[in-house]
Amino acid sequence: MSPNPSFLTEILLEEYTYHLPEEHIAVFPVEPRDQSRLLVYNKGNITHTNFYKVTDFLPEGTLLVFNDTKVIPARLYFRRDTGALIEIFLLQPQNHSQTAHEAMRQTGSCAWQCMIGNKKRWKEGEALKVLLAVSVTESIAVEAVLIDVTQNLVRFSWSPAELPFSEVLAKLGEIPLPPYLNRKASKKDEETYQTVYSRNEGAVAAPTAGLHFTDVVFAELKAKGIETEFITLHVGAGTFQPIKEKNVWQHPMHVEQIVFTKASLEKFLQKPESIFVVGTTSMRSMESLYWYGVKLLRQETTTFFIEKVYPYQVNGQLPTVSESFQAIYEYMQQHNLEEILGETQILIVPGYQFRVCKGLITNYHQPGSTLILLVAAFVGQDWKRIYQDALSNGYRFLSYGDSSVLIPG
Secondary structure: OOOOOOOOOOOEHHHHOOOOOHHHEOOOOOOOHHHOEEEEEEOOEEEEEEHHHHHHHOOOOOEEEEEOEEEOOOEEEEEOOOOOEEEEEEEEEOOOOOOHHHHOOOEOEEEEEEEEEOHHHOOOOOEEEEEEEOOOOOEEEEEEEEEEOOOOEEEEEEEOOOOEHHHHHHHHOEOOOOHHHOOOOOOOHHHHOOOOOOOEEEEOOOOHHHHHOOHHHHHHHHHOOOEEEEEEEEOOHHHHOOOOOOEHHHOOOOOEEEEEEHHHHHHHHHOOOOEEEEOHHHHHHHHHHHHHHHHHHOOOOOOOEEOOOHHHHOOOOOOOHHHHHHHHHHHHHHOOOOEEEEEEOOOOOOOOOOOOOOEEEEOOOOOOOHHHHHHHHHHOOHHHHHHHHHHHOOOOEOOOOOEEEEEOO
16 A cells, blocks of 8 residues: 555644643652643643642543553663674564563563664674673573664573573663653653553553553542543554655654553453543543444454554444444454554544544643644644643643543543
């Protein structure tokens, strides 16, 4: 399929940019987390408050869906014998049929696709080694070999071999803060750049909408009768990839891994019309789940992969959310699956018709990004008014910034 199929109406990037003064970029988070500011957009009306009051603005009966991915220390440094510094940034496990959190439990060795800094200095097949001191008497020896220079595949091996890769990374790696923060990660970021509910390791960027939630907020959600559910999308580095093409459809959208459990499907089927999502990653996951059900019902494939423009090219009558989710649930039952692993490349832009999500909790995103396009698709042209209002009222932007609740009319 061409990058800009003829059935797609041209979308110009210049219409989805805005001026973001540097002083509005939050370099450090607010503490405590739930003291951040909150803009509530509800069917055209805007209210300003603080995040710890978020439950006051969620309709009773809401099912709130979170992304429980956990950020890994994905930035690694090795030195060649010549002294040249090689930076390795983990992207995804070589084995795509394996979840990233399973890959983190591998022992002895594993292979990952990576971004490589100073790559021209590193020869294919060359081993880079580092010795990590754990204590006075213990150490971990780690070796990295570039096994495929074209695919940027790196094989890691370590001793003691019985250690899981997650423990090796905890000693070797660095939390990969977004590049626009322009600072090195500190020890404090290991805590603040994770959600309090993070569980499944594998993301190289945080699902930042969830950074504002605290145990106190979760207790208030429960008290109000707002149910919660967790899915997993391992956020990739592509989330920060700027759109460089004038026509948005020509942007090479990144692919991210998603995991849903059968128990989650059961919960979604109980409240298919009351789903709010925390973050753009949760939104992409839930909308992708719907389209997977469409594929099953149409008997197109049983492979869970949602292509970039698939939702825009499906013709004919479409199933309800319940029908789509039921198809997935029945498929899992037939094949004795407790969880289902998929990948999504979905590009949500103005013109997309949302099937699942009724509300979105999200931060403020970079100008001209795929995330701004998603917000614009959800609330329409009012995205400009929302962002201008936030800027005028001194809100803090991007990953460590303030939050919003968006409920379209």
